[in-house]
Amino acid sequence: MSKVGIICLVLGILGFTAFLISISIVGYIDDRVNEECDTEIGTVGQIIGADEGQCQDAKDSRNLIKSLQIPILSIGVISGVFGGILIFKD
Numbered sequence: 001m002s003k004v005g006i007i008c009l010v011l012g013i014l015g016f017t018a019f020l021i022s023i024s025i026v027g028y029i030d031d032r033v034n035e036e037c038d039t040e041i042g043t044v045g046q047i048i049g050a051d052e053g054q055c056q057d058a059k060d061s062r063n064l065i066k067s068l069q070i071p072i073l074s075i076g077v078i079s080g081v082f083g084g085i086l087i088f089k090d
Helices: 003-036 042-046 054-089
Strands: none
Touching: 003 054, 042 054
């Protein structure tokens, strides 16, 4: 078996796992934003600055993680396929 193939396959599995974890993180952040920021009290807190920018930080973090999901999945798929080809080629 090719060591490079095994490493690529493991990286592919890790990439896919990271993609699934990022989906869970985005869902968690969405739930928290809906519970704490998108209510009447949360909106008033944002307007007067009582939340100290935490709601906007959470939304920014969610958007950053969402923007990284496709590249993470792509790298995982490419690595996994390449590793699988190398392993089965030997």
